[in-house]
Amino acid sequence: MAQPTLNGKEKKYVMDCLDSNWISSAGKYVTAFEEAFAKFCGVRYALTCANGTVSLQLALAALGIGPGDEVIVPTFTYIASANAVRYLGATPVFAECKYDTWNIDTKNIEQLITPRTKAIMPVHLYGLMCDMDALNELAKKHNLFIVEDAAEAHGAIYKGRKAGSFGIINSFSFFGNKIITTGEGGMVTTDDEALYNRMKLLRGQGMDPVRRYWFTVTGYNFRMTNIQAAIGLAQLENIGSFMHKRLELARMYKQFLPVERFETQVTSPEYEHVYWMYSILLPKDSPVSRDETIEKLASEGIETRPLFYPLHVMPPYQSNKSFPVSEEVANRGLNLPTHCAMSEQDVQRVAEAIQHILHR
Numbered sequence: 001m002a003q004p005t006l007n008g009k010e011k012k013y014v015m016d017c018l019d020s021n022w023i024s025s026a027g028k029y030v031t032a033f034e035e036a037f038a039k040f041c042g043v044r045y046a047l048t049c050a051n052g053t054v055s056l057q058l059a060l061a062a063l064g065i066g067p068g069d070e071v072i073v074p075t076f077t078y079i080a081s082a083n084a085v086r087y088l089g090a091t092p093v094f095a096e097c098k099y100d101t102w103n104i105d106t107k108n109i110e111q112l113i114t115p116r117t118k119a120i121m122p123v124h125l126y127g128l129m130c131d132m133d134a135l136n137e138l139a140k141k142h143n144l145f146i147v148e149d150a151a152e153a154h155g156a157i158y159k160g161r162k163a164g165s166f167g168i169i170n171s172f173s174f175f176g177n178k179i180i181t182t183g184e185g186g187m188v189t190t191d192d193e194a195l196y197n198r199m200k201l202l203r204g205q206g207m208d209p210v211r212r213y214w215f216t217v218t219g220y221n222f223r224m225t226n227i228q229a230a231i232g233l234a235q236l237e238n239i240g241s242f243m244h245k246r247l248e249l250a251r252m253y254k255q256f257l258p259v260e261r262f263e264t265q266v267t268s269p270e271y272e273h274v275y276w277m278y279s280i281l282l283p284k285d286s287p288v289s290r291d292e293t294i295e296k297l298a299s300e301g302i303e304t305r306p307l308f309y310p311l312h313v314m315p316p317y318q319s320n321k322s323f324p325v326s327e328e329v330a331n332r333g334l335n336l337p338t339h340c341a342m343s344e345q346d347v348q349r350v351a352e353a354i355q356h357i358l359h360r
């Protein structure tokens with residue numbers, strides 16, 4: 001389904017950490033990774049975090065979001081997007097997704113805005129960016145923050161600008177299956193110096209930057225280690241080839257699984273999808289259910305996954321509200337194996353197995 005590609009300088013940099021004894025959260029790789037990542041995203045500041053969930057939490061905390069506040073989050077996303085809001089005592093308010101892109105439907109957002117709404121969290125699902133112009137316009141009109149959850153979209157582009165450069169603060173994940181990885185890890189990006197300093201303070205337990213062991217606020221330990229950053233820096237050096245490979249995989253999948261029958265996220269020239277996952281919807285008239293398809297593929301040694309279950313159907317966020325588009329996409333959708341060690345034959349084998357199961 002997914003696997004990291006560690007064929008660059010990962011080992012060399014990690015050995016450097018071990019040889020030099022710099023294995024904890026101070027060290028040159030942390031700053032080097034942060035600086036290189038900021039440059040990659042086209043922003044002034046980036047700050048490493050322990051993972052992509054706490055990086056979201058850190059962003060929201062720095063914006064002062066807390067009890068009584070509401071943050072608009074798509075229901076069709078990974079659960080961390082909403083959990084980060086809840087950790088701060090704020091309330092995630094769910095928005096519907098669009099059938100074509102599977103991303104948050106801007107038209108659905110305005111009706112959700114209340115005097116308590118503080119922010120919108122667009123999630124660039126599976127590597128395709130949200131319609132940021134429409135979101136920015138709406139946010140400006142209602143004086144709301146935008147915090148991108150770009151955990152799945154390293155390097156994705158919208159109208160010439162990279163993911164992680166649109167919101168006031170934005171968040172990435174470097175979990176093992178993401179486009180680049182540090183094992184576990186996250187990053188926040190921003191152009192705002194005051195927010196950057198605030199996040200640095202909160203990330204490091206609230207310790208005064210000048211007076212050591214003097215704590216000015218209740219902070220967190222959300223730091224990443226030098227070893228993780230060493231891996232991240234080596235990964236980032238190769239991100240261009242990873243992105244290229246993922247585009248190739250998507251092109252091959254589209255060739256073997258025509259999009260007229262196996263619908264996928266609809267892109268347009270303004271968007272550069274980075275295909276964290278190549279995902280399809282099974283045809284409406286599919287004779288075999290999605291879950292049965294997954295089982296049959298598994299019996300042939302092909303690992304696939306259902307798309308995310310919408311958050312509003314799961315126990316922590318159960319709600320009576322219905323989101324028919326998210327439910328339909330989630331019910332018919334399937335993530336296909338997408339990683340850089342795959343060959344054209346691998347893609348073809350997956351595609352043929354799917355065609356065979358459905359034509360039975």
Ligand SMILES: *Cc1c(COP(=O)(O)O)cnc(C)c1O
Nearest residue numbers: 051052053078080081151173175
């Ligand atoms: C992976 C992911 C996260 C969280 O990342 P972790 O590093 O696993 O904590 C957050 N949001 C989305 C949309 C993700 O896919």
